[in-house]
Amino acid sequence: LLLLDIGLLAGASNRDILTLVGLDAFMIVTGLGATLMKIPVARFAFWTISTIAMLVLLYYLVAVFGDAVSGSDPDTVSTFNALRNIILVTWLIYPVAWLVGTEGLNLINLYGETLL
Numbered sequence: 001l002l003l004l005d006i007g008l009l010a011g012a013s014n015r016d017i018l019t020l021v022g023l024d025a026f027m028i029v030t031g032l033g034a035t036l037m038k039i040p041v042a043r044f045a046f047w048t049i050s051t052i053a054m055l056v057l058l059y060y061l062v063a064v065f066g067d068a069v070s071g072s073d074p075d076t077v078s079t080f081n082a083l084r085n086i087i088l089v090t091w092l093i094y095p096v097a098w099l100v101g102t103e104g105l106n107l108i109n110l111y112g113e114t115l116l
Contacts (some may be wrong), residue, residue: 023056035103065084096116
């Protein structure tokens with residue numbers, strides 16, 4: 001819903017919004033696979049696939065949705081940029097937290113992972 005909303009704000013095409021939502025669904029499913037796998041190599045393979053999907057998603061959000069919003073009024077562009085930047089920063093934290101947390105390398109305990 002978050003990506004749908006920001007896509008509608010940007011004035012992106014339905015195809016571009018559907019592409020981004022599809023990438024998000026793929027990222028979530030592969031992230032779930034990373035958490036549910038019992039074999040460490042499989043866990044990190046799924047984490048890698050999910051992280052790559054997230055990076056493609058974020059690039060798409062910046063490049064394609066950024067182009068779509070460029071012709072809008074200044075208030076819309078400003079709102080879009082603020083929301084996009086919040087998504088970029090917060091979503092980039094998640095794969096790092098997973099990697100160093102209890103699901104990944106277990107470098108920090110559950111409390112530190114939750115705080116992160």
